[in-house]
Amino acid sequence: MVVTQNYKIKVQWRRFSFELPTPIITSNNNLVKRSGWLLRLESLDGNIGWGEVAPLENDYRAHEVIKIKLKAIGNFLSKENLMGNLKAAPPALRFGVGCAIAELEGNIFEPQENWLDPPPSAWLLPSGPSALDSLLKLQNYHRKEVPLTLKWKVGVHDDITEREVLEELLMHLPITASLRIDVNGGWNRSIAADWSDRLYKEPRLQWIEQPLAPADQAGLELLARKIPIALDESLRIYSALRHTWSGWQVRRPTVEGDPLCLLAALKLGIPRLMISTSMETGIGRRWINHLAAVQHKGLTPVAPGLAPNWNPIGNLFSFDPQKVWEAAI
Known part of the structure; x- marks a missing residue:
């Protein structure tokens, strides 16, 4: 009640x-x-x-x-x-x-209803050349009946190296897979334009996430005219963008405030909201999983970003909150 x-x-x-x-x-x-x-x-x-x-x-x-x-x-x-x-x-x-x-x-x-299980998550690849090894390994245990979605962190190594790794990833990426490139605001406009020129006809690209710093909203809007752009850091600094940005939004519930607001938006079917982890204990992860499941019932279902291959194990990450409580320091 x-x-x-x-x-x-x-x-x-x-x-x-x-x-x-x-x-x-x-x-x-x-x-x-x-x-x-x-x-x-x-x-x-x-x-x-x-x-x-x-x-x-x-x-x-x-x-x-x-x-x-x-x-x-x-x-x-x-x-x-x-x-x-x-x-x-x-x-x-x-x-x-x-x-x-x-x-x-x-x-x-x-x-x-009770706590819902999330849909299959995107896999998080490490930055740099080790991304290819990780892709080849996860292809051995990824469920074949589930579409493969990858998220790759860039803007960490020099651009030439990352462009070479991109070509290797695309060479080994199945034609049915989806790729998200996460820059965390690490590019300037020139580098972003070069990557956009390479990828705007790539059917496996789902989006480029936060290619420019949040302060360059004009540059982000220009890029979005050519290639799918998802905002992440911008949404935390300029929260009004959650109501005005028409492209994909990477939503991190644990740092957004009362989760009932986001839950209500997802139940209304507001499109292009992707739920992402900030690496939680089991108490927070119950909410992230539930919100991701609700999102998947909406008009634009998409794999959440739960980083399944990066999570710790132990009672702190149990879905039994009493066990989490007792495991905390």
């Missing part, structure tokens, strides 16, 4: 931290570990909701603000006071509390 009135909540939180089995190297960051806080909210009648608060590792200000806000929250407070504490809070904190409140109140699922 959905609960909406004001009520008392017991609030608990604890830190978590984990290292990735293999660092994810991008043009602007090396993702080696993830850290944040787990939330456990309990109403006086015993309903429990779980949340995960994990700003991006290089968002140092968000980490400090969240630490201060969590320490200021008492053990018991009303829902109204808890939500009041979220005003101007970092999106990652609003996501975590929003997750827990939605679960506690029963606002997530349709009748007779």
Whole structure:
């Protein structure tokens, strides 16, 4: 039953931290570990909701603000006071509390629905020449009946090397496969134009993700006239673009705020929203998987970006939130 009135909540939180089995190297960051806080909210009648608060590792200000806000929250407070504490809070904190409140109140699922399993994910290739070896290996265990979708990080090595690797990947990529090239804003307009000239007739290209820095929105719009462009970092810096960008959007729910807003948009069938992981514990991953499944029921179903070949293992990544809670440091 959905609960909406004001009520008392017991609030608990604890830190978590984990290292990735293999660092994810991008043009602007090396993702080696993830850290944040787990939330456990309990109403006086015993309903429990779980949340995960994990700003991006290089968002140092968000980490400090969240630490201060969590320490200021008492053990018991009303829902109204808890939500009041979220005003101007970092999106990652609003996501975590929003997750827990939605679960506690029963606002997530349709009748007779539970947590949904995600559709098959895109595979994340490492940057540089090792991408080809990874492609050849994963082709041995990728399910043949599932369309192959790859995401490749570029803008890390020199452009000549990456252009050579591109040709090798295209040579070995099945004709039915899809390729996403993720630049993380690491190109200038000249390099972006060269890659666009090479790829705009390539049928296996799904999109180029964030080829230019978010500050160059004019350049991104120019590129989008020629080749499919997906925005990622731009959407976090200029959130209004979520409502105006007509191309694909890479949505990272854990750093966007209350997940019910994105869930509602997906249920309405708003097109071209791709759900992507930010590397979560099992508590956050339940939401990412569920949102990806809802997206796949919409008008533009697409493989989510869950990086299945890069995830750690252990109780911290269980879909049983109590096990995750107990595994946190």
